[in-house]
Amino acid sequence: MREALAEAAFQLFLERGFERTTVDDIVARAGVGRRSFFRYFPSKEDAVFPDHERCLADMTALLERGDDPDPVGAVCDAARLVMRMYAANPEFSVQRYGLTQEVPGLRTYELSVVRRYEGTLAGYLRRRWAKAPDGGLRADVVAAAVVAAHNNALRSWLRSGGEGDAEAAVDHALGLVRGVWGEPDGPGGGEPAAEHVGAAEREKAPFTLRGGDPDVDPEGDVIVMVASRKAPLWRVVQSVEAAMAAG
Amino acid sequence: MREALAEAAFQLFLERGFERTTVDDIVARAGVGRRSFFRYFPSKEDAVFPDHERCLADMTALLERGDDPDPVGAVCDAARLVMRMYAANPEFSVQRYGLTQEVPGLRTYELSVVRRYEGTLAGYLRRRWAKAPDGGLRADVVAAAVVAAHNNALRSWLRSGGEGDAEAAVDHALGLVRGVWGEPDGPGGGEPAAEHVGAAEREKAPFTLRGGDPDVDPEGDVIVMVASRKAPLWRVVQSVEAAMAAG
DNA sequence: TTGCAAGAGGGTACTGAGTACCATATCGTC
DNA sequence: GACGATATGGTACTCAGTACCCTCTTGCAA
Numbered sequence: 001m002r003e004a005l006a007e008a009a010f011q012l013f014l015e016r017g018f019e020r021t022t023v024d025d026i027v028a029r030a031g032v033g034r035r036s037f038f039r040y041f042p043s044k045e046d047a048v049f050p051d052h053e054r055c056l057a058d059m060t061a062l063l064e065r066g067d068d069p070d071p072v073g074a075v076c077d078a079a080r081l082v083m084r085m086y087a088a089n090p091e092f093s094v095q096r097y098g099l100t101q102e103v104p105g106l107r108t109y110e111l112s113v114v115r116r117y118e119g120t121l122a123g124y125l126r127r128r129w130a131k132a133p134d135g136g137l138r139a140d141v142v143a144a145a146v147v148a149a150h151n152n153a154l155r156s157w158l159r160s161g162g163e164g165d166a167e168a169a170v171d172h173a174l175g176l177v178r179g180v181w182g183e184p185d186g187p188g189g190g191e192p193a194a195e196h197v198g199a200a201e202r203e204k205a206p207f208t209l210r211g212g213d214p215d216v217d218p219e220g221d222v223i224v225m226v227a228s229r230k231a232p233l234w235r236v237v238q239s240v241e242a243a244m245a246a247g
Numbered sequence: 248m249r250e251a252l253a254e255a256a257f258q259l260f261l262e263r264g265f266e267r268t269t270v271d272d273i274v275a276r277a278g279v280g281r282r283s284f285f286r287y288f289p290s291k292e293d294a295v296f297p298d299h300e301r302c303l304a305d306m307t308a309l310l311e312r313g314d315d316p317d318p319v320g321a322v323c324d325a326a327r328l329v330m331r332m333y334a335a336n337p338e339f340s341v342q343r344y345g346l347t348q349e350v351p352g353l354r355t356y357e358l359s360v361v362r363r364y365e366g367t368l369a370g371y372l373r374r375r376w377a378k379a380p381d382g383g384l385r386a387d388v389v390a391a392a393v394v395a396a397h398n399n400a401l402r403s404w405l406r407s408g409g410e411g412d413a414e415a416a417v418d419h420a421l422g423l424v425r426g427v428w429g430e431p432d433g434p435g436g437g438e439p440a441a442e443h444v445g446a447a448e449r450e451k452a453p454f455t456l457r458g459g460d461p462d463v464d465p466e467g468d469v470i471v472m473v474a475s476r477k478a479p480l481w482r483v484v485q486s487v488e489a490a491m492a493a494g
Numbered sequence: 495t496t497g498c499a500a501g502a503g504g505g506t507a508c509t510g511a512g513t514a515c516c517a518t519a520t521c522g523t524c
Numbered sequence: 525g526a527c528g529a530t531a532t533g534g535t536a537c538t539c540a541g542t543a544c545c546c547t548c549t550t551g552c553a554a
Contacts (some may be wrong), residue, residue, distance in 0.1 A: 001502095001503095020333075022538085022539065022540085023539080023540070023541090024539085032502085032503075032504085033503065033505070034505085035503075035504060035505070036503060036543065037500085038540090038542080039502085039503080042541090043540080044540070044541095045539080053431070060504040061258075107359075108355060108356075108358070108359045109355075111358050111359055111362055112354075112355045112358060115358055134423065136399065137396065137399045137400075137420055138423065139393045139397045140394050140396070140398070140399045141399070141423065141424060143395070144392055144394065144395030145388045145389040145391055145392045147391065147392070148387045148388045148391030149384065149387070149388050151387070152383065152384045152387045152388070155382075173384055174386065176381065176384060176385065177388060180427055180428070181427070184281060191499075209445045238500095248532095249553070269502090269509090269510060269511085270510080271510085272509070279532080279533085280532060280533040280534070281533085281534085282532070282533060282535095283531085283532060284532075285511090285512065285513080286531085286532080289509080289512090290512080291512095411504070469531095
């Protein structure tokens with residue numbers, strides 16, 4: 001019955017538009033009483049996004065498992081969950097996207113949904129980074145960045161009419177965030193680096209590469225970066241990634 | 248008159264709560280006709296945020312000037328504008344924060360306002376990075392990160408009851424974003440770095456520090472970083488900043 | 495079988511936000 | 525004083541959302 005209502009509502013929204021469709025129209029087409037509509041959907045807007053509650057629960061469950069050593073990676077995986085929900089029904093998702101673009105009320109509603117996802121991700125990160133300095137701040141920033149990257153890829157996929165590989169687009173977008181904020185996988189990667197880092201511009205002399213502490217760096221996986229101070233950090237990151245992929 | 252309406256509305260919201268206050272109550276206290284309320288505020292929620300339209304216009308104007316060589320810096324300055332608006336009336340801002348925390352409708356409304364700020368910042372960045380690879384994606388991500396950092400600092404300031412230096416808190420929060428995504432100030436900092444970067448873990452031998460191209464690096468300001476591959480990037484950034492501040 | 499408790503659906507009436515339309519000042523200008 | 529423009533008040537309407545009560549079925553117990 002919930003499904004019948006959602007379908008009747010969506011059809012009418014596509015035919016006459018969201019605002020020109022009253023709840024009475026919907027229940028008339030679905031052949032049920034007006035009261036029943038509000039039993040299944042708290043508001044008219046909810047009928048447009050019938051599957052987000054479930055997806056949000058899935059996301060929470062995924063993060064509850066908490067078996068990912070890298071919190072940023074876990075959060076990216078959680079974001080992929082949302083994309084898969086959209087990709088499961090490309091046609092419906094694209095049509096709905098058109099609706100939300102036209103109707104301000106739906107945009108606001110979708111915004112509040114997105115914010116619940118973001119809040120879930122931020123809450124998870126805040127727990128994982130409870131002891132880190134600026135943990136709460138970083139949690140908020142990373143959650144926002146992940147959501148923004150996800151939505152950027154999702155929107156361009158939706159604008160393309162649902163063509164192409166949505167998953168790959170999201171992976172690429174999340175890669176940008178992950179490259180900057182994520183920790184490379186494997187445990188024990190949380191502590192070091194501070195002692196290995198220094199500004200050498202005052203020495204102006206040849207310098208020897210330290211091998212790294214075996215406790216910390218058993219494989220000798222040390223990265224040496226030489227960068228201009230004027231270079232933007234994100235570009236350094238891209239270059240490092242490229243160098244690692246090529247080597 | 249607009250001010251009188253906003254004040255009457257806010258008083259009533261504090262006394263009886265937002266939902267228990269009707270528009271008729273507001274216009275009765277303000278001594279004007281009901282019709283006039285909707286002339287000045289499109290919705291009841293707008294009366295709670297009477298100054299955001301103006302702030303949004305200020306932000307747009309600030310970004311239009313476009314005299315900042317670093318786009319991320321410009322966007323951070325724009326975000327500071329919002330904080331200053333809140334800090335201009337600490338008591339009002341704190342009381343309003345209490346209201347928005349209690350009333351779901353106000354939270355979603357505030358969300359839509361925040362999104363307009365974010366959209367303004369993202370639009371600016373998108374124009375600045377129109378030619379860069381993944382410019383649109385990065386614009387969205389950085390705008391979201393800046394807004395999240397700003398809001399994190401703003402919220403903790405509001406929760407503290409408006410005590411302490413709000414500006415400093417926002418500066419610190421934005422510093423985190425700026426350190427990761429921003430370009431160091433001064434022109435000419437956009438191009439290099441790619442050629443200076445390499446992964447040296449396979450050489451396992453002493454290596455000499457290149458002085459850097461004078462065109463690009465006239466002062467010899469070269470930073471050499473040696474980091475474990477397992478170290479999270481943000482921590483490297485913090486260390487670099489610390490090293491530069493100390494040196 | 496009857497009695498009954500519970501839950502799903504339906505119907506009616508109400509509140510209140512927001513809109514449309516029209517009436518009425520008030521003010522400056524010719 | 526006539527007149528157009530702008531600001532305000534008033535009335536009536538639509539429609540989302542809620543409160544309350546009714547009906548019907550289902551299932552269980554005496």
